[in-house]
Amino acid sequence: MSSAREQRLAATFVTLADTLVAEFDVLDFLTLLTERAVELLDVSAAGVMLSDQRGGWRPTATSSEHAELVHLFASQTRGGPCQDAAHTGAPVASPDLNAEADRWPDFVHAATHAGYHAAYAIPMRLREQTIGSLTLLNNRTTPVDQDSAALGQALADVATIGLLQHRAVHRQETLSEQLQAALHWRTVVEQAKGTLAEAGNLDMHQAYTLLRNYAHHNHRPLSQLAHDLATGQHTPDQLLTHHHRPDTHETQPPKTP
């Protein structure tokens, strides 16, 4: 392991444990977990699903907000490695997804369509409580190696502890309250992404990146900024003009409806 990677890894563990800051935001935090998993574990994409407190699991954060990846995690609500890992509390390795078409037809179809051929799902749990799972995806049929699997579990564990610790200190809310609130704020973020996408002619990934960058730049919780956009207290123009636009194609003509 290179020393640059070791330093990055150490910094990631500190960041994931540091949930007691004023602008802490659950969705932002889980997005960071997926981004760092991709960067450090040599995988192509990652996503988090959280318990919906009704016996199901809902996609909550992905390493990119491109439609195909988001759709892939949404398709998992009807069965997939991420759901199985969350249900059983044990990791699920699928080095060749094509071989799993009978087990998870919707998920495998969506995965191969999006170009992913291997998956490794890690439960997010603390002692007996499983709150969700972190799934790693590869665009090659390469199994996730043992070191990456162990490191992935460590990242998931420290993120879970960070979340539960934030809840315990921030306010005495129950786990049900916290997880359900996260799903609500995910809806608010989707509404805010829509306003930015329309006003700036951005795709949903660009809209989410802009939202997050602006929140970080201004030290505001992502969910609160999303709320202000979706209620019209903050205009999309303020974000589009006062912040550099993330990898947008400024010269590209507007798509015709």
Next chain:
Amino acid sequence: MHEQRRRQLEELLAADAEHGPRMSRICACLVAELAVTGAGATVLTHLNDGDGHDPGRGLVHSSNEVSAGLEDLQLTVGEGPCLDTFNSGGPVLIADLAAETSRWPAFTREALELGAAAVFSFPMQVGVVRLGSLDCYRDAAGPLTQAQVADALILAELATHAVMSELDGHDTDDVSWLADSHAEVHQATGMVAVQLAASTETALMRLRGYAYTNQVPLAEVARQVVARTLRFSPDQP
């Protein structure tokens, strides 16, 4: 699992169809399934106009007088679990109300006097679109079980759908759009709000109206909006 339980609860509500308005039946169902002493709902009778301020006082349904009193009390003193659900975005589950005097001093004092020992509030909302809340109480302290929380969340989802249908008059059986896997519905709502220069509430109503009029599932209408093959204009009715 979730789907199966939702169908069971829907059947329970349908079997009870002769007993009053849907929201009252949902309150009765909460009392039966959650083993709570009473349940009430405050439903906003109109949506806000997008300025971010709270809409006016709502319509109250309740299963008994204590529940009615608790709904009134929160509106009178301006604090309590039901108002907190909107800020946190999730339910507010208070197993022992007597321990919460510092959180809501006025509400707690009077709620205990009314006879509530535990209170549980579940928001009815679609992102920033606030529709009301479902509120339960028990006359003895103690938490809800995981299964009872799950039932309450499903009933809050059904109630959210019922309130939307009542507000815009488009009564459909399609409640699937409330599930988070349909992120495109919420993205499309944001896009249409900008297209119409209107509030998120108005945009959601327009999307639902279009789906209803054209007999297309809301998720499909949303997909077209996000794909930019369908646009809404302020000039259209």
